Amino acid sequence: MTTIDAAFYREGGLRSWLTTHDHKRIAILYALGITFYFLLGGAAATMIRLNLVNPAGSLLSAETYNKTFTFHGVVMVWFFLIPSIPTTLGNFLLPLMIGARDVAFPRLNLASWYLYMAGGLFTVAALLAGGVDTGWTFYTPFSTMFSNTHVYLVVIGVFVTGFASILTGVNFIVTVHTLRMPGMTWFRLPLFVWTMYAVSLVMVLATPVLAMTLALIALERLAHLGIFDPALGGDPLLFQHLFWFYSHPAVYIMILPAMGVVSEIIPCFVRRRIFGYRFMTYSILAITVIGFMVWGHHMFVAGQSMYASLLFSILSFVVAVPSAIKVFNWTATLRKGAITFEAPMLYALGFIGLFMLGGLTGLMLAAPALDIPLTDTYFVVAHFHYVMVGGSVMAYLGGLHYWWPKITGRLYSESWARAAAILMFFGFNLTFFPQYVLGYEGMPRRYHSYLPDFQALNVLSSAGASILALAYLMPIAYLLWSLRAGQPAGNNPWNARGLEWQTSSPPPEENFRHQPVVREAYAYDEAAP
Amino acid sequence: MSVSRYLMVLAALLALLALTAGLALLKLGPFNTILALSISCIKTALVMSIFMHATEGRRLTIMVSLLGFIWLAILIGFALTDYGTRASLPAPW
């Protein structure tokens, strides 16, 4: 089955892939890396859920359990979720959507992939060799004074990967500012591009803070420069301030691109324009900025001043407003539309439901009165999994299915894809909804054993996890199969309106054979040759 | 831009440095720090506008050049809402 277009990817062999400056190939390199780390993190999650099937937690010892959930958190957050959509779909689509020939700095783009892979492999090696038992949050003084594990190695790995994020962010910001095609004004940009721009700002402004804070942990462990050291009167809580200054906005690094993907998928399968385009862009920007001012809601019980908690709580409610505007606009787009339920649309609809549940429980946690009893229970675990897995991962897979024909030039099996999407939705809810209940009943997180009363719900959750695992493995199988035997996709299999659908699938190296022009948002012409 | 203009800016920067050092020797309470940081801001404005040409190109350059400072202000400002109000509310127990 030699075909028309896939030859594009076969040119040049491995060497040309590893030295490529083409944003489309780098996107695919990133996709391979991300899938690899996702499977590793998923394996750790499987161990956790297996261990929690029985109350004694007899599969893993307490220490191994601590290392396992740390492994799961570190790998999933920094090596899967943060880079997931921006570096794969973003890298592939951003230049296509603004009519550019590549990103502004192709060499930095490749360098960022190498940094990401090097940092990731180093971290994984450190995690496997000795492990870290601090949790992905590395809270001081435990991480600096008491933990006897490979904290500083892991911290160095995450530090290196931070630079990959920064390079991607710088690249996207400059690309959007300088390489938009003629007529592509800011308010004609596809919403996905807006979210890529916003997420790049967050990466650029938040990641250095994380990197330096982690460097301070390493310095405290190695050189005894202990500014977090309570024995000197240093302040362990300072670490939490600095850490969450990055790590709360990091949640927006995960969810903003997901919102962008969904904002592209829904109009396509509803055959309507997105409702309230301008409000969508304003709410993206509002989330970006206000998202930086809410970090203290992670520290209500940590000893933070009551007034600060009050301020952070109010701002956390404020940041929910633009998110809600987006949910309203997606649902308003659905109204009176000619909806069809292709696989990407199923993922997008699943995203809206799960994100809403995750977001609303987030509001419960933003209120100190509720957060104080719920801190460090499974309620929190369920909340952020609804946002990060129910939100980001669903949208990532939705986007992957939506743009798969563009990226590979092949169609996957629609019925298998729908089955996987539906299975994933049910598996996900079965896994994480019981955790809301468990948390509300008071089961604490990060323990390898629990009271026998909680067993029924834990078994339910683990059963859901096995369905979820199956649903995640299915796309790997049928998407790979489509590369061999899928039907050729043609330029625009969904009949979508975005600029990326006007070029061939996969696009040629220079992206467009003729320079396209734009008259209004989502309406594009190809200039006469 | 002429050589003399750069040299005048350098002279101004060195004069401001002397002023900073001199003011530090006076006993002004909190104003020591406030004045010193204000002078630092003036120096920074000089370096950024003349040496780095931030104000000559497009407006975007100015915006981006201020971005880091604004976000740093968010970080320090919000962190200090905690540190500034912590001591005044001792725990009730």
Added chain:
Amino acid sequence: MTAAAQVADQYDDAGQQRYAATLGMWVFLATEILFFGVLFASYAALRFQYDQGFAVASRHTDMLLGTLETGVLLTSSSLIALAVRAVRLNERRSAVTLMAATAALGLTFLVMHGFEYYKEYTEHLIPGIDFSQPGVHAHAVELFFCLYYCITGFHSLHVAIGVVVISTLAVRVARGSFGPHRYTFPELAALYWHLVDIIWIFVFPLLYLIGRGG
């Protein structure tokens, strides 16, 4: 012989390419501000709690050396600005001289720091290696010096990188790699050097000048 600008595929013309590179550098400088920002924020939080102790500690630093170091960096900043101007006017010889002088001043700064560190070592002021201080503020003094070494160390690292970059640049200018139509890289290196200078403009009063009055 003036090197002409080469335009990469993704750009329409040299002007767009130069603008993109400059913008990218400014964005990167914003990240640098936040890298140092962590240290400034830590400083703010800790000084808020230990104002007295920080004043005591600051008096252990060498104000004269600190002031001279600031003067050295400010001067070097003006020299690199003049060097970029010289490159743009195709005055290659003076550009090379100015860049060499900038790098030399950077090295001077590092050497002066070395003397400071040595003096602090003899006075038992380096936490983790040799720290012992009398008095009620001993812990606060140690915290101050933890920050002092993080900040000045990280800053000196930046100065060292700058010295290497500017020395390489001087060599390349001498070889004629840059000229009136090709000066993006010298300009970006200068931007970086100015930022390192700006950071120090804030570090100087915060570390060296508190508690000096009276």
